[in-house]
Amino acid sequence: MEIGYYPGCALHGSSNDYESSVRACLSALGVSLRELDDWICCGATAAHCLNQKLAVALPARNLALAERDGLPQMLAPCPMCSMELIKAGSLLAQDAELRREISEIVELPVSGSTQILNLIQIFQKIGAARIKEAAVHSLEAFCPACYYGCLLTRPPENLRFDDCEQPSSMETLLRELGAQPVDWNFKTECCGAGMTIAHEETVLDLSNKILSNAAAHGANCIVVACPMCQVNLDMKQAAINARHGTAHDLVVYYLSDLVGLALGLDQQALGIDRHFVVRK
């Protein structure tokens, strides 16, 4: 299976462990990724805070490239990117005048027809049965709190792969692979996302609630599918402990890390050794 791939800035920057993980895991499952040529940043929070036209045009340029290059489906493993691509695509698909205007701005025709998929959706597409068949290790030692974060299941009118309030798709997959996910309360609460640099206290406070709730429900690790969630819960875990006097010690895996471990891939290939909190 070949699929379009929009890595986004985080996966080509400080979240390069996520890119290693996604690539290694999907390659082992026979999925080849065709990276969008000369893709540009989706604009992220900055564009939708400051200039709504730009917040459509930047993702639209990438959608136009995907249409030009014949990629009807594209994986965007960062939920910020995928949400911006989905929002722009849906606005374009509904509005002929906007399509004309944005096509001129981005210098390529764009219709918004590209289907954007997140990491969970790729695994659903491959199928839990096939992944289970390829697995060589059981994940029985893992009791993860599956953390979807705020954007992965939103906006719900465009994303129907799971319930937006009580998602369970990560649990379903990981249970198939032997893991014992815990039931907990903070699956879709926000970690503070892009406030990490501008207003760190926000991130430390919100992320502390997430880590505390996961630990209180017996989780021995957290599983995410978002580079911002991973950075805030993992890289900032020491700062959270310092600010709140807590002693959190939870490894924060990407979903593809755990699937990759079940497939027999090593920690290095998956980038797990680049996390801040590591399993002793």
Add this chain to the structure above:
Amino acid sequence: MKMPDEPTIADVERIAHASVRDCYQCGKCSAGCPQAHAMDVLPNQLVRWVQLGRIDKAMRAAAVWQCVSCMTCSTRCPKSVNCAGVLDALRQLSVEHDAAAPGQRRTIVFQQAFLDNIRRNGRLREMELVGIFKTKAFFGDLNIPLLMKDALLAPQMMKRGKFHLFGERVRDRGLVQRIFERCHC
């Protein structure tokens, strides 16, 4: 400098791709907001001010820049009012009208530095962003602890191969600049 005309409900609805008229003030947006505890004005109150045409008042609230854009409000709204979009519109207007709450300056400087970075490079160069943001923020508040705060993370990131001094740029940077110009940014 001449200020642009006072913003109207129509401006908010146009920028936000949202209708505020449907809101019946149930407060579900504020009940689920993870930042409500820190806000001076709650999301449903901001929407109410917009309904009443008091955009001038709404865009001055600190809450506008304390919002983390998690979309919980829009997701849960029983009337499908895009509350997160309304907040986006208020942020954009607060900068255009130079009316943002003074305490929120750092967040605005960060978002502006982020967009400038994309305009120049087409992709985010993280270390360049952090350097420029920290310098600009420091000249605003002269806060040395905040300036130095993440310095200890740099060697740890380097050890993990996560620190890229320069980072990537796109080939067609002229196009990126034209997109920004055409969006009046």
